[in-house]
Amino acid sequence: MNERATLKTIAKATGYSITTVSRALAGYDDVAEATRAVIQSSAQQLGYFPNLTARQLQKQRTDTIGIILPSVGPRFADPYFSLILAGIGDEIAVSGYDILISTRPPGPAELEAYRSIVEGQRVDGIVVIRTRLEDERIAYLAERGFPFVAFGRTTLDLDYPYIDEDGEAGTYELILHLAQLGHERIAYIAAPQHLTFGYNRLKGYKRALDDTGLVYHPEYVEVGDLTRRGGSAAAEKLLAKPLPPTAIVAANDLMALGTMNHLQQNGLRIGIDISVAGFDDIPAAEALGLTTLNQPIFRIGHQLSQMLLAVIEGQHLAEPKLVLKPKLLIRASVGPPA
Amino acid sequence: MNERATLKTIAKATGYSITTVSRALAGYDDVAEATRAVIQSSAQQLGYFPNLTARQLQKQRTDTIGIILPSVGPRFADPYFSLILAGIGDEIAVSGYDILISTRPPGPAELEAYRSIVEGQRVDGIVVIRTRLEDERIAYLAERGFPFVAFGRTTLDLDYPYIDEDGEAGTYELILHLAQLGHERIAYIAAPQHLTFGYNRLKGYKRALDDTGLVYHPEYVEVGDLTRRGGSAAAEKLLAKPLPPTAIVAANDLMALGTMNHLQQNGLRIGIDISVAGFDDIPAAEALGLTTLNQPIFRIGHQLSQMLLAVIEGQHLAEPKLVLKPKLLIRASVGPPA
DNA sequence: TTGAAAGCGCTAACAA
């Protein structure tokens, strides 16, 4: 790297003080036009570019927001994360913000990462995605008074802005649909229950069984790790039951795809011999004809960005808490019981 | 936000100088153990955390690498980008680095973003993904002498470290396979030709036709925008030819999936009435039985991280230029011509 | 073993 030009370089070159150079370049109107012209051309010629780190230190803001991703289990590679990231990134860029991403395994290292970028003042705000029922990240941020928004609710008694999907209502509607088709043995591949969405979706499953007069049998519920592989493994267990289910609903599409894989390998025809459904409506779902619940993850990312920017600016949020009802999409993977 | 503790706060609280506090906390051994103990406990109690921005300014390094993503066309939502990002993020985190992501539309704003994070010293190095034949980003970085690695070659006469896939050889092998099955009208949905990978993959297509005695007909080649929708549109055009192709090969899986969609909607059976193949082996490819070429994108991300770190540290790279041969995966989407 | 002073590059209050 050739040495970079700083304000000092320009000051020396033009004979003006650093202050004047700074103000000329910043567009202040208390600089003589002639002076500004000289300084600007010198800056141009020297290839000057402001050191953003220095500016950040001075201004006490970074024009950057932070997102911390889990490094194990599903992450970027999970369409859920990619889509939300795309949505956030797209929208935040409009306001000239960048995104700082830290990848950490869940656990203490993760919380440390939050501490680090918050206390280290590396970002102006944070988006917490995939909340947990008792989310210590949110507890920390709220207690710290640091600007943040979350994708997901918690059971914490804290007042913070979020967007969440109504996973309970969505799953409820789906199970109801299956029951109306005549399914009586509807198995469920749940998400880990410390995750808010996992808990809510399972709740919808149980409530729907209740309301339709079907009995909730714990042996028809497996907990999966949200990956395709996990879905496949869970499906295997469910098929091995003495009385296998006629429909399998997974808490997310990825696991539903894994389930489909497994079923097909066992010669079962999806939607005919057995029904399968998921949740999320990731891009592959449509291609595979997977019945699922759509939530506009990409657009939620947009909204989260806008909310966070408002929070950072200290604005009042018109709707600080948003719960969206997902839309049931019936596709070929679901049919009446065989 | 409550006010944060700084070195000054601790200095005042303990009566030591800022210098001593700094060194005590940094673990220098020229500090009396008793002093260190006092300072540490004070730091603990005050909830001290170093201001990373200030440290960066002083140390002239950020422990951050930069990636600039296109905000239009396929991006995060494209498994290609998510996977490479996951690979990079995973591995870079091991060394304690973070990732700064800027989302920009291709064009001048994009190059500006590179300028901004480079000259603004916001990152220590950059990963350029999806290179173009004459890539002005690489020209800039190389000329600037800034640490970077690229996923993809260019036609520029510049010496820089990269990993690339041998898209030509991969496509060649695939087309050869189709020809051997008896296909004579093999259409191709190309990627934009200013993209290195798009150019190379098409080259493989042409060369394979040549070598198998088939004639290259430009009307059997459509250029797509790499999205599923684009693949579907291209497929429609190809099907409308007086003599439709018996096989359609897309330059990436996403377009291949779009092609499959379109064909199925028209009542064609994939792999029986017509063959389809892609490139990349994204997760959905396996589920859909799409014949494709696998490149270990995730692992390439890992390697790019390691290379970049080496470059940042000024180390010598054993293999600064890597071209990987993708692996042909024959799946159900391909069969002999009807 | 500790502290004073300088400096990373920038902005801003205040004085001239």
Place this chain on the structure above:
DNA sequence: TTGTTAGCGCTTTCAA
């Protein structure tokens, strides 16, 4: 209209 001074929070040289 311009410059002096101070300071953002940290590290590091050098002297005590």
